[in-house]
Amino acid sequence: MVEFLFGYFSVVIVIVSVLVVTSRNPVHSVLWMLLLFFHIAGVYLLLNAEFLAATQVIVYAGAILVLFLFTIMLLDLREEIRLGPFTGGWPAALAIALAVLITVVAGIWGLKPAYIGPWGIKEIQTETHTKALGKVLFTEYLVPFEIASVVLLVAIVGAVVLAKKKLKT
Amino acid sequence: MIPLHWYLWLGSVVFCIGMAGFLMRRNIIIMFLSIELMLNGVNINLVALSHYMQDLRGQVLTLMVIAVAAAEAAVGLAIVIALFRNRPTVHVDEITEMKG
Structure with a gap:
């Protein structure tokens, strides 16, 4: 059951984060981000961090995203949506991010936590x-x-x- | 019991998607959203390590990260509004006044 929930949360989190950075309309990006924050709160619940799950929903989904939506609606972005969403150097940027990902994943492979704290x-x-x-x-x-x-x-x-x-x- | 590595990989993937978004997009608001994405990837890693190492310090650090993210969003979006008032664009490649 826990494995199923973790699989569901991680698949949704990865797909929705890709949608956040590729959506043409900033309002759509913010709404995908809302879905993402709720699923990250679910991951926190799996990790027994109830207080942080509540904080995630209240602070991120309740305050920060509303701030983003207000800013987008204060600015008139109809002109902006018609232009291409990516800068000219996006293949280089993607390559850099992939290189960082490979390095970090390979680094995590051999990780073993040695220290065990007092809060089991x-x-x-x-x-x-x-x-x-x-x-x-x-x-x-x-x-x-x-x-x-x-x-x-x-x-x-x-x-x-x-x-x-x-x-x- | 899910291994610790799966959570850490999930956090790293979210971080790198946010990093790619920050470097690739030209809309400054989506760049700020990508920063939030990167901070959330770090938060997943901190909470996972806090759970598996049985110490609450990681969760305290996550609270600090959330506070700093809120401050950063407020100041960043105020900068965007001030910028848009002077030049009606949110595309970072058109803001070149400070180029020497």
Whole structure:
């Protein structure tokens, strides 16, 4: 059953990612991306990461994709769709990406994880997943968490400064 | 029980499709979508390693990646809007003002 679910999720993820990068219309790309994010959330559920699956759906599908859709609809892209979607050098780009893929796949082939941490399935089950993640996040990784909040604040201010109209002085 | 390698291969394939999309497309919005695709490939790998190595650090790192992806999307799309206001194009090969 788990193998079947993993096969379904991975086949859909690969097909939909190819559709995202090859669709001519950006709105279609964003909608394929929505399907992709739900299937990635399914993979997270297979890996016992319920909190991350929920975060994936809420943050990516709920916030980031809506931002993309708003931007596409703010810009008038009817002219753009008629031109070819790829730059002139696309065969070279495809070759580079394939070379990276072959290198990474060959590198993963011999990978063996040696380190086994303290959070096995039993420990997470007794603690519940969100609580366990919160314990790690707010003790061991408190400083990176605060830095992430500063990064988000800078992004908010930066987006407003960049996107607003220049005021006449 | 699915081997760890299958998850890592899935994440690498998603990463490389995103990389190919970033290098191939000329529409800047789809280039940003490709960056999100690459970050998601990395996230699959981090969560898979976190599960198989029985440590929650990978999932904490995934949360950081999601936060940075949200920040990057907000700033990037604001740049696209500012760019479109000055020049009505989203094709990266037509934006050549900074060429020396």
